Amino acid sequence: MQSENGFYGQYGGSYIPEILYSSQQQILHAFEEAKNDPEFLAELNKQWQQFSGRPTPLTFCANLTEHFGGAQIYLKREDLNHSGAHKMNNVIGQGLLVKRMGKKRVIAETGAGQHGIATALVAARLGLECTIYMGAKDIERQYPNVFWMKQLGATVVPVTTGAQTLRDALDEALRDWSSSHEESHYLIGTSCGCAPFPEMVAYFQSVIGNEVREQSVAQFGQFPDRLYACVGGGSNACGLFLPFLDDKEVEMIGVEAGGKGLELGEHSIRLSHNLGQPGIAQGFATMFLQDNAGQLQETHSIAAGLDYVGVSPIIAHLAETGRIKMTYAMDDDVIAACTLLLKKEGIIPALESSHALAGAFKDAPNLPKDSKIVINLSGRGDKDIFNVAKAVEDETFPQFLTDYLASYPTTQNKGDKA
């Protein structure tokens, strides 16, 4: 979706400190040139195929379809990307752009860690220095991802300001970029931030929807009737939805994180229920969760990747114009959807993607049997093992952890053995 000078209706734009103006302009021009350069696009496609494993399949879920007795359910398997999430599509694109701009270092922020992992992987592959900012609380929730980022050679910086989650990590990454913009690129992981990031990230992620267009026609002879995607920042939703924007018969549903309840601080619902308010922060205008004084507020989601105070200006605009319908799923419904997919289809979904599942499962029984819905499975659930184990109250998992810790070679034990 093309912006008008970086704006999508009243959202978007570029509200950055003056110090970042030159870098922002450099990215703007580099992206404009790159997307019209056949050589760049050929390299991008090659990396998508050979490094990340594209195209990802469109999987029919016969058991779930039978279970609900309504719409025919398909999953777009972004979980099968290298790194286990759609994040790879964008990171490969921006990584190649960094090389094109001649920069040596990438900075990224991450919530669930998927974008951090993807950035660290691509940085290793392209020979770039890599620093990842992550809220200290998110580090606790997603330590396995932190472990891999470190093994990949990235520096992971815990952010201890504010609520110690994604929003604080984003602020800190922006500060780093202000100090290091001449040699560093801020590799934003979602379709947020100052122009051209929303458009650029959506462009790289549109490979998802473009593949669904071809695959749906090839597999069931038509475009899907409905598309579902979870919406944190909104990159996987942009990727799935935007290629279908002009196909008015295709309905699009974005699912936000309802968390524990509708009180401020308990959820990350920006667009449904009018809980967000228009604002300008972190480089762009969008709907933010904020108080009446314009201070951004704390958020919550069981999925760290959806725990964000703002939302893509593209999604905010499409929701405002009615092209996308927004809804939300509560933490409990998300866990139920996750476990249902596990048991019915043998697929382990990320908690972020389980929001899209929960939204779709609510509607599926009431839709005609010949209707086709595609749910974007944006990531796999390996990283969520600790949270899911806790949520389903698995009785044996705590014992496993205790035993494993007891057998772990601590410094003390190593010394004893020596």
Add this chain to the structure above:
Amino acid sequence: MSQLATFIEEKRQNKPILSMTHVVYGYPSVEESLSWMERLMQEGVDFIEVQFPFSDPVADGPSIVAACHKALEQKLDVETCLSQLGKLAKNFPESRIVLMSYLNPMYRFGLDKLAKRAAEENILGLILPDLPIEQSATYQAACKANGIDPVWLVTPVTPPDRLAMLASQASGFLYCVARSGVTGHSVHEGKAKQTSLDDYLAQIKQHANAPMGVGFGLRERDQIEQLIGKADIAILGSALLDAYNQGGQEAGIKLIKDLFQ
């Protein structure tokens, strides 16, 4: 000439360089921040730059970020802040107050209302570092209608044509950022190429009719002395906050005396 520029020109008749000291409104409490501002004015600082806190101050370094977050533990509102600053401005006619914040809290308050109320409270300048001049038509109109100066920032990496544009449009004063990065000491040590400060300020002066203030990273007397004859105002932010955090008002005043007297 604007009220702010006139004030600077008059003061500069007797001083080689003016002092602008930065205070976070509400830190560590509203009362204490007001008491600190009063003390600074009693000591004869020329300007106080009052930062109205925002939850996500992306152009600031760790000292100011921490102060803003601490200040926001209280319920702060822009209207009360403006009224309180108005009283100070009235009591200390030898100094001026400039309000700095980020766009979102001011946008929520209303940019028209902000310019009007600031003028009523004798606050002569507004600094919004995340508002680019390209998006500022409404804000500029509101400032103009109320005789308030929107203070623009330029940096060592602002491209020459843009620097010329910003400098030529400046009113009140032009805020010249001395180096790449965020305010104060930072965990982020950039490798940005360092333009000579003298060359940078000389380049700005070619285009700017408005007075020039220099800030970001000023901590030493040598740095202030280096600015004499090349700029009108030296802006002291994080260094003053660090001194205040370490030794309260007395340490802060000592730093100002060490740097400016």
